[in-house]
Amino acid sequence: MTGYGKLYTPVHGKTYSLFAESHDPRHYYAEIKRLADMFLKLCPDERRLLGLIQKAGKTSFLKLLSTTGPDRKTLRFIAETLGDSLSVYTRNVSQHLKSLPVARKQDATITTTEAQYHLYMLEIELVNRIYREEFKRSTYRFALIAHCLRDFRPGCRSVKGDMEAVCSGCTEDCFVRLGGVLLERYGIKPYISVEREQERLFRELKREHPSIGALGIACIPELARGMRLCIRSGIPPIGIPLNANRCARWMSKAHETSFYLEELEELLA
Numbered sequence: 001m002t003g004y005g006k007l008y009t010p011v012h013g014k015t016y017s018l019f020a021e022s023h024d025p026r027h028y029y030a031e032i033k034r035l036a037d038m039f040l041k042l043c044p045d046e047r048r049l050l051g052l053i054q055k056a057g058k059t060s061f062l063k064l065l066s067t068t069g070p071d072r073k074t075l076r077f078i079a080e081t082l083g084d085s086l087s088v089y090t091r092n093v094s095q096h097l098k099s100l101p102v103a104r105k106q107d108a109t110i111t112t113t114e115a116q117y118h119l120y121m122l123e124i125e126l127v128n129r130i131y132r133e134e135f136k137r138s139t140y141r142f143a144l145i146a147h148c149l150r151d152f153r154p155g156c157r158s159v160k161g162d163m164e165a166v167c168s169g170c171t172e173d174c175f176v177r178l179g180g181v182l183l184e185r186y187g188i189k190p191y192i193s194v195e196r197e198q199e200r201l202f203r204e205l206k207r208e209h210p211s212i213g214a215l216g217i218a219c220i221p222e223l224a225r226g227m228r229l230c231i232r233s234g235i236p237p238i239g240i241p242l243n244a245n246r247c248a249r250w251m252s253k254a255h256e257t258s259f260y261l262e263e264l265e266e267l268l269a
Contacts, residue, residue, distance in 0.1 A: 004261040007173060011258065013244030014251055015093045016117060016220060018260070025243055025260045028089060035085055036125045042074045049074070050126045053119055054228070082118040090117045110250070112221045120224035124239060127227045128267060131213075134236035136268075138213030141188045142205070144198075144226075145217045148247035148254055149175040175258050179217060182261065186268045188215060198226060202233040213237070217259055219245035240264050 010019040018025035043049040052074060093114040104110055112120070135141065180190035205212055216226045216239035223239045230237035240263055246255040 008258060011244045011246060013246050015096045015245055016090045017244040018089055019243060020088045029260065029263050031085060032121055032125045035122060039078060042077055046126060046130050050123065050130060053123050053126065056119055086118040086121060090114050093117060109221045117220060120220050123224050124241060128238045131236040132238055132267065135213035135238050138236065139211040140209040141213040143183050143188050143190045143215040145176055145179055145190055145192050146242060147192050148257055149259065178261060182265060199229055202230060202235055206233055206235060215239055218242060238267055
């Protein structure tokens with residue numbers, strides 16, 4: 001595996017950072033894998049556990065804990081564990097939610113709660129485990145990379161591709177370029193996600209390609225929701241979250257961010 005460590009500068013997003021107090025996000029990935037393994041001991045069926053986690057994100061834990069039967073133990077364990085284990089990565093969520101103007105409180109992504117962040121983190125890990133092999137078997141594989149990963153020093157020289165923008169590789173340290181080079185090594189076509197409406201895009205691609213897989217690199221709420229959309233569309237997804245959410249949607253202007261290239265390489269290997 002290639003060493004990318006010198007590329008990482010700890011960054012803090014509007015609501016989360018996978019760096020926490022570290023110099024790279026390796027500790028986050030070790031922790032989310034540990035948690036997934038722990039929960040799977042209570043619920044060995046990965047798809048069933050994924051369904052429980054998705055359900056938990058739509059309602060309160062207190063309501064879920066009134067559930068009877070075998071789910072009760074699993075849900076209680078989730079409720080008691082996630083916050084303690086993952087809150088170090090989501091320290092800014094509470095202040096962000098308090099500062100939101102009324103006009104922005106209708107945006108489900110912007111108003112993601114801290115508990116939902118933790119559930120999304122686990123959901124992404126489970127989706128990667130469940131769909132990784134099916135993704136790898138797909139004959140047409142593509143990736144949508146968040147545009148905020150580009151190098152902000154020069155003007156971006158990406159060009160229009162057949163469905164989204166395509167990186168021109170104009171700077172060495174641009175995370176769009178670095179991700180694209182790695183993806184193409186594994187036969188995955190990388191695109192910069194800019195303007196296409198994803199549900200329509202997935203329908204069009206599904207019609208064109210009988211065997212298709214999608215990889216996303218985006219902030220945690222958008223990646224989790226994109227994965228759900230892929231699954232509903234019959235497309236096996238995998239993905240890597242951004243190390244922090246720093247685009248103009250979250251902040252007053254866009255700031256550079258990154259993602260953990262080592263984890264992407266491990267996911268594709």
